[in-house]
Amino acid sequence: MSIDSRSTLGIPVARSKRWRSPRWWRMALKELREILRDRRTIITLVAMPLLIYPLLGVTMQKLLVTQLAKEAKVEYRITLERPKDIHLFRRLFGRGHVLVAQREGRELDPEQRPAGTIEDPILNMFASEDPGQDVDITSMVQNGDSDIGLRFIRLGDEEPLRCEIVYRPDSNNSRAVRRFVEDRFRAVNEAFAVERLAAQTPPEALPVAVKSVVLPRQPGATDAPFSLATLVPLILILMTVTGAVYPAIDLTAGERERGTLEALVSAPVPRHELLFAKYLAVLSVAMLTALANLFSMVVTAYASGLEGMLFGTGGLSVRVIVCTLGLLCVFAAFFSAVILVLTSFARSFKEAQAYLIPVMLVSLAPGIMCLLPGIEFNVTYAVTPLVNIVLLARDVFDDRVVPIWAMATLLSTVLYSAVALGAAARIFGTDAVLYGSDGSWSDLLRRPDEPRARPTLAQAMFGLAVLFPAFLILSSIPARWEGLSIAGRLTGNSVITALLFAGLPLVLTSVSRISWTTGLSLRGASLGAFAACAILGLSLWPFAYEMQVLLLSTERLEALEKLFAPFKAQLDAVPLWLKLLSLAAVPAVCEELFFRGFLLSAFRSAMSKPLSIAFSGAIFGLFHVIVQQSLFAERFVPTCFLGLVLAAICVRTGSLWPGMLLHVMHNGFLLSLSSFTDELKTLGIGVESHQHLPAMWLITAAIAVAAAVALLMNTPHPRDSHGVPKSWEH
Amino acid sequence: MISVTHLSRHFRSHGKTLVAVNDLSFEVRAGEVYGLLGPNGAGKTTTLRMVLGLLQPTSGDAVVDGFHVARDPDEVKRRIGLVSASAGLYQWLTPREMLLFFADLYGVEPDRAERRLVELCQILDIKRFLDQRCATLSTGQKQRVTLARALMHDPPVMLLDEPTRGLDVVGTHVVFEYISQLRSLGKAVVVSTHRLDEASHLCDRMGLLHHGHLQHEGTFAELQQVTGKATLFDMFLQLLGSPIPADEIAREEAVDVD
Numbered sequence: 001m002s003i004d005s006r007s008t009l010g011i012p013v014a015r016s017k018r019w020r021s022p023r024w025w026r027m028a029l030k031e032l033r034e035i036l037r038d039r040r041t042i043i044t045l046v047a048m049p050l051l052i053y054p055l056l057g058v059t060m061q062k063l064l065v066t067q068l069a070k071e072a073k074v075e076y077r078i079t080l081e082r083p084k085d086i087h088l089f090r091r092l093f094g095r096g097h098v099l100v101a102q103r104e105g106r107e108l109d110p111e112q113r114p115a116g117t118i119e120d121p122i123l124n125m126f127a128s129e130d131p132g133q134d135v136d137i138t139s140m141v142q143n144g145d146s147d148i149g150l151r152f153i154r155l156g157d158e159e160p161l162r163c164e165i166v167y168r169p170d171s172n173n174s175r176a177v178r179r180f181v182e183d184r185f186r187a188v189n190e191a192f193a194v195e196r197l198a199a200q201t202p203p204e205a206l207p208v209a210v211k212s213v214v215l216p217r218q219p220g221a222t223d224a225p226f227s228l229a230t231l232v233p234l235i236l237i238l239m240t241v242t243g244a245v246y247p248a249i250d251l252t253a254g255e256r257e258r259g260t261l262e263a264l265v266s267a268p269v270p271r272h273e274l275l276f277a278k279y280l281a282v283l284s285v286a287m288l289t290a291l292a293n294l295f296s297m298v299v300t301a302y303a304s305g306l307e308g309m310l311f312g313t314g315g316l317s318v319r320v321i322v323c324t325l326g327l328l329c330v331f332a333a334f335f336s337a338v339i340l341v342l343t344s345f346a347r348s349f350k351e352a353q354a355y356l357i358p359v360m361l362v363s364l365a366p367g368i369m370c371l372l373p374g375i376e377f378n379v380t381y382a383v384t385p386l387v388n389i390v391l392l393a394r395d396v397f398d399d400r401v402v403p404i405w406a407m408a409t410l411l412s413t414v415l416y417s418a419v420a421l422g423a424a425a426r427i428f429g430t431d432a433v434l435y436g437s438d439g440s441w442s443d444l445l446r447r448p449d450e451p452r453a454r455p456t457l458a459q460a461m462f463g464l465a466v467l468f469p470a471f472l473i474l475s476s477i478p479a480r481w482e483g484l485s486i487a488g489r490l491t492g493n494s495v496i497t498a499l500l501f502a503g504l505p506l507v508l509t510s511v512s513r514i515s516w517t518t519g520l521s522l523r524g525a526s527l528g529a530f531a532a533c534a535i536l537g538l539s540l541w542p543f544a545y546e547m548q549v550l551l552l553s554t555e556r557l558e559a560l561e562k563l564f565a566p567f568k569a570q571l572d573a574v575p576l577w578l579k580l581l582s583l584a585a586v587p588a589v590c591e592e593l594f595f596r597g598f599l600l601s602a603f604r605s606a607m608s609k610p611l612s613i614a615f616s617g618a619i620f621g622l623f624h625v626i627v628q629q630s631l632f633a634e635r636f637v638p639t640c641f642l643g644l645v646l647a648a649i650c651v652r653t654g655s656l657w658p659g660m661l662l663h664v665m666h667n668g669f670l671l672s673l674s675s676f677t678d679e680l681k682t683l684g685i686g687v688e689s690h691q692h693l694p695a696m697w698l699i700t701a702a703i704a705v706a707a708a709v710a711l712l713m714n715t716p717h718p719r720d721s722h723g724v725p726k727s728w729e730h
Numbered sequence: 731m732i733s734v735t736h737l738s739r740h741f742r743s744h745g746k747t748l749v750a751v752n753d754l755s756f757e758v759r760a761g762e763v764y765g766l767l768g769p770n771g772a773g774k775t776t777t778l779r780m781v782l783g784l785l786q787p788t789s790g791d792a793v794v795d796g797f798h799v800a801r802d803p804d805e806v807k808r809r810i811g812l813v814s815a816s817a818g819l820y821q822w823l824t825p826r827e828m829l830l831f832f833a834d835l836y837g838v839e840p841d842r843a844e845r846r847l848v849e850l851c852q853i854l855d856i857k858r859f860l861d862q863r864c865a866t867l868s869t870g871q872k873q874r875v876t877l878a879r880a881l882m883h884d885p886p887v888m889l890l891d892e893p894t895r896g897l898d899v900v901g902t903h904v905v906f907e908y909i910s911q912l913r914s915l916g917k918a919v920v921v922s923t924h925r926l927d928e929a930s931h932l933c934d935r936m937g938l939l940h941h942g943h944l945q946h947e948g949t950f951a952e953l954q955q956v957t958g959k960a961t962l963f964d965m966f967l968q969l970l971g972s973p974i975p976a977d978e979i980a981r982e983e984a985v986d987v988d
Contacts, residue, residue: 023834030823030831037822259818263879266782266812267835268804 027277096184233393243289383469422458460602505598537665765933811880836883
């Protein structure tokens, strides 16, 4: 036995010398290989959908056929006592039927035979073939041979014609046909009375002439108690969940139970990377399940001709399939992360199942709620997990997606997934889970023992996941305070902004023992940096203005004006200082604390400077796209541009203060411009008129910007607490 | 190579603080086999887990090849191969797939991993079931694969927690012979075992643990001199007869701290 043996022993040696794919990908592939070799996964993944949908399809088809057959047999049997009255009945009934149809706003084709529907049932009339022989209608109805019996009585030529309807109150059909015939006769009588009154001199009328105004049917409107278009995404979501559950348990709690987890966490691989690979594997299986289910459902629906009923008003199309898959992917990303949190905490397969079953049952409730008629998107639903996805899928099927709700749904779901993943990574493989040592869910909220320099990426995601829905919900509140003056609303708005954008980062950093100096960049900066930012604050606005002029179309400008029209007149009455304070200074200061203080700092702890700047700028831009619960995508470019500039300044100076000054001045300048719209219009400047600024102004601003950048570049690099220049990092 | 200083670990259970390891200090040099011996609940496994960084010590520190486990856990992990009695295998993978996967986790490049696999196949005699699903292997075969997994990255330090549990006589012999080879290659080896007969021959030095305390430490001859007993078995009996502190009586039932 020798350790230095070089013999190949017939074992093939890999050709490649280095790995070509990242390690997390190779790890995910290994997890997938392991899961897909397990027959139980294959049963959930392939066998279930292949069996269930054809069975469901056949059942539904049978139900529909039975239903249609029932509807086609709306047929009433009427027996006339005397054969000679048959023509009289036809004449009176025919006229009444037309009058009722007119009253109900229905077109009636007199040439066409009644269709057998509720409105136009098939009437089968019976009378004796012998003109001289009467029929005993009472016994006919009594025996169930006829639904009703009709007897016309004419006592004399001058006497009015009477009609007796014989019916059985204990028979649904008998009652229905009696009401049906009586309605038509009553319509004839009413028309007669109206004509008679009109013929009077002077003409008279009924005390109240009633006329129904029938509106055209809305596309997609249905009288059904719930829409099948909602049921389909719910079924797909449930099946996707089913697909994710087994691998999630197997790869976390199962691994702990089998004793492989200890070996795995003994390797020099960060726990979050291990968990990310597992997450990718769970997500892949969930998506494979979704794909198998969608495929089976589509084929079944197409084969059984149910696609129009199942896939909304637009029916089955490539767009619907792609959108559904996309939504399922977002949902699977969310749910896989959530169940990984639970299964990572479980110490055994059984414990994981015990955690998951209540969660799955609870998650059914919002899904079923969406089946109820009349449930429409609002801010709360848009940020409620599962509800938002089901509603969005329904709207996709019905081709009536509202962009703001779609964006809120996607963004909030992605954020919740990131938070869940962060929590799972914190739990996975800890000694509490691995060895059952002291630990509980409260560990997730435990303050760290040591003070920290910067927030983590997981904390940033948590901050965003709290801020985004809260921002959507709370920012709509001041507009509802109708009794409050505009100054009061502005103050309320400022308080909400301060609570969200300043309060949240301050609380999060305090709870996590993160230094405000390093974690929020609340440290001093050189005078040169302040001077440069002051110049930028005065010189950046022309570029923001030009971007607005270039990007905003006349229609969008009109939409914006319409949106703010109710406030414009009131805003004019507010003193400029209050406007500057509430609309320029407070948002600028608070946004700086969150976006450049907290978020950028967290990004810097996990990625390079350029990526951190890019991400924080893009998120800053995204937040500004939402205006009064509407989406204005055109605002993304200018606000993202400003976000990038501010983030770059914060990284360069290491301080939040100069950027804050720039932001306040920039906001203030743009707001002041809007207060002097009339004066500016005389100079030919105004976004509304789509007129560009004079070239000289732009050149001057560009020179000022260049000077400010040069000044910034010459400011000293920030130093951290150990005296190492910040620029050395990354 | 391994330096453990004042290492302690307390667990909380049912409102009580239980001391699993108490102020433990020992050193293991390169090319030395150190036996961590003691009855169930002595704190052997807890000690090994803390050295590897899987359990956070309540106090104290462990240094492996110059790296502090608290400060550089990944560097420490990179230098250690762990063989645990409770370790399992991936049921749906073959030993080949599993061993190459672990080599990848430890940053071993593919061609080196393949060469290493060939070496270990010969040493541990695992070639004949290398492409068989792990679920179908016998206990002895599984233990060999576990041993191979810990050796794939050729670490300078080996922590072996009951490496012969479940092995037959031949398997045990192979493991102990291999441990001797590891010593000759200059690796630092810590073995926790119940096989006292083998330990006395195999280990260069031994630490006798009881209730988390290191009661005696030294070579077999030194231990004989200190305890006045001729065999490790007698030393064990002596240990078991020593009084247990009142606050630690419930420990074995409460927490798995062996």
